[in-house]
Amino acid sequence: MDMEVFQVAGWQYGQYEVKDGPDAGQMKPYASIFVIQDMTGSENEHYHFCGAKAIKKKCFDAAVLENVKPGMKVNMFFDSNDRVTLVRPIPAK
Numbered sequence: 093m094d095m096e097v098f099q100v101a102g103w104q105y106g107q108y109e110v111k112d113g114p115d116a117g118q119m120k121p122y123a124s125i126f127v128i129q130d131m132t133g134s135e136n137e138h139y140h141f142c143g144a145k146a147i148k149k150k151c152f153d154a155a156v157l158e159n160v161k162p163g164m165k166v167n168m169f170f171d172s173n174d175r176v177t178l179v180r181p182i183p184a185k
Contacts, residue, residue, distance in 0.1 A: 095167040097182065098127035101146065102162050105154035123151035125160065125176055127168070151176040 105123035110116050126148050131141040149168065151157060152175045160166070160179050169178040 096129065098129050098147070098166055098168060100160055100162050100164045100166055100179075101126040101128050103151075103157045103160060105151070105157060121153065123154040123157060125149050125151055125157065125168075125179065127166075149176050150174070 103123070103125045105121070107119040107121050110118050110120055126146065128144045128146055130144050133139065133141065135141065152171060156176055156179055159181075165182040167180045167182060168176050169180070171177050
């Protein structure tokens with residue numbers, strides 16, 4: 093089975109203030125990766141596409157982003173909550 097290939101556009105991490113609920117006022121960490129992926133599928137009379145799509149994915153934590161640089165082609169691995177847990181660079185040929 094072929095792994096999906098993504099190209100890294102960028103990433104961000106930091107903290108945000110919780111606005112509502114029992115954790116209101118607390119600072120919580122976040123990390124996200126932004127990737128580009130070629131459009132795939134089968135075109136038909138109801139579905140047409142061209143180019144690539146941009147995707148934002150939540151990361152388990154900021155450590156996932158270590159050594160990740162824009163432009164890299166990567167495979168990503170996810171937990172049961174669809175958060176990125178590992179970014180594996182694809183070696184250049």
